[in-house]
Amino acid sequence: MPSFRLFFPFGLFFFVCLLSCQSNKKTPDISHIKADVKIERFDQELAQLDTLSVPKQNKLWQTKYAPFYQDFMLHMLEVGDARDTLYIDYMMKRILQQEDFKNLAAAVAEKYPSLQTQEKELSLAMRYMKYYFPAYNVPRFYSFFSGFSVQVPIGEGYVGIGLDMFLGSDSKFYPSLVRDIPLYLSRRFTPENITPRVVESILRQDLYPPDENNTSSLQHMVYQGKILLAMDSILPETADSLKIGYTAKQLEWAKGYEGEVWSWFLQEDLLYNTDHLRIQKYFTEGPFTAELGENNESAPKLGTYLGWMLVRKYMERNPEVTLKALLANSNAQEILEQSKYKGK
Incomplete structure (x- = not known):
């Protein structure tokens, strides 16, 4: 088994905070917590590698x-096991001589x-992470590029940052990759x-991986809501649109139709539905939520959004519940009932 897990979370373009619906919860005092992140620039060393130095650097x-x-x-x-030196x-040497490699390395260096x-951002996030999860060991951080294979790999004691997957929405490379x-x-x-x-991947992969026993739409909804609630706590200054991966227009749509979508879940008996092929349409990425019609103007993954709002409501009504206690509570029905969530 490999010692790492690939994680390809999808955030979205940053839009103004006025269009976000962030929690008003007071942020804790983290002035006593130290967590200074230094990203090790493996991408730069790889870009500077010449063919004669490959054996030594390997x-x-x-x-x-x-x-x-x-x-x-x-x-x-x-390319293979690093210990297979020949x-x-x-x-x-073949890769280093390719124009595609050189062009990508140059683009990463320029960006x-x-x-x-x-x-600075990650240091602050890790301080909040340590506040909520004192036993968490801050990993080493490596930046790299791999030809668009992975965005944020999580491994034994490290987090990777694939800079070629963060080149900007207008990067010249992405239009040619639309099939994948x-x-x-x-x-x-x-x-x-x-x-x-990075924060999302740490939560999903290290601190709170999904439970294989979660089969109903409600269970998936609450899980996704917990992840985003944790992101609220660890990234208190980050726009909601960026956390969930919505455009400003999608977030506005989700907020405006929240009650109607919740009513749709009740009308269609979706809360306790365990038909994976159907309920996954409300949790997967896309330009819109497919089951609401082709080419509609809805926001995508509306089950995730509703779960977020539900869990926020639960925490508002139960201020004594800590983040760790929330994550430890596997009873999605209890969280729903105590939240008294009704679509708003």
Whole structure:
């Protein structure tokens, strides 16, 4: 089994905070918590690699960037086991000579000459993370590019940041990738998405992975709501549109039709539905929520949005419940009942 998990969360383009519906909960005092994030620029070292230095650097990186480097070579760049020196030497020399590699390396370097902004944002997020989860060990952070294979890989003691998946919505590369990455996804590949996507991946992969026993729409709804509520706590200054991955128009639509969508869930008996093929339409990415009609103007993943609002309402009505206690409560029905959520 590989020592990492690939995570491809999808955030969305940043829009003004006036259109977000952020929680008014007072933020805690984290002045006593230290968590200084330094992103290690593996992307720069890779971009500067020349063919004559491959054997030496391959050996060095196996130690310097362990275990990230082994995962990167085997599962992200997909060139093979880093310990297979002869094969790696051959494959890396081929890659380094490709114009596509050179062009991508240049684009990453131009977009990200510095990651100080992201380091500052992540340091603040990790301080909140440590406040809510004191036992959490802040990982090492590595920036890299892999030819658009993965955005935020999570591994043993590390978080990777695939900068080629954050080049900006207007990047020249993304239109040619539409068969694998639709434009409604790639337009979210912006610098502002780095910190939210890192936090989301840590929550989903390390701190609160999904329960395989969750089969009903309500259970999925509450799970998604818990993730976004945790993001509210860890990213208190981040726009809601960025956390959930909506455009400003989609967020406005979801807010405006929240009551009607909730009524639709009740009318169609969707809350307790366990038909995966049907309920997944309310939780997956897309340009809109497919079951509401083709090419409609709805926001996507409306089950996720409703879950977020439901869990927010639960926490508002139960201020004594901590974030850890919320995540530990696996009773989605209890959370629904105590929230008294009715679509608003």
